[in-house]
Amino acid sequence: MSFKHPPGPPMDLANMRRRGVRNLIAYCLNDSCLHQALIDVSSYPADTPVPWFAGKVVCAKCGARNNRIDVRPNWNEASPVQDWRGNEAMPGDE
Numbered sequence: 001m002s003f004k005h006p007p008g009p010p011m012d013l014a015n016m017r018r019r020g021v022r023n024l025i026a027y028c029l030n031d032s033c034l035h036q037a038l039i040d041v042s043s044y045p046a047d048t049p050v051p052w053f054a055g056k057v058v059c060a061k062c063g064a065r066n067n068r069i070d071v072r073p074n075w076n077e078a079s080p081v082q083d084w085r086g087n088e089a090m091p092g093d094e
């Protein structure tokens, strides 16, 4: 009666904030637009899943919305402490 665990929980704001990221970056999937924009999500609850925003944002340029927008954490502002694959700092990674 037990379900298998999913591959991983969806990324949420708590997860990305832990890595120092406060903004999402939205990519318009419209080939003739490809607009990108940062979204300040600091006012949203920590347990808001990142994919949820894909259904909320609207492209300011072409008006695309819902699944026409790809939303992901703006890793550019993450603290560059270590590569999460672990170059030498993570024992047992290989």
Ligand SMILES: [Zn+2]
Binding pocket: 028, 029, 030, 033, 034, 035, 059, 060, 061, 062, 063, 064
């Ligand atoms: Zn667009």
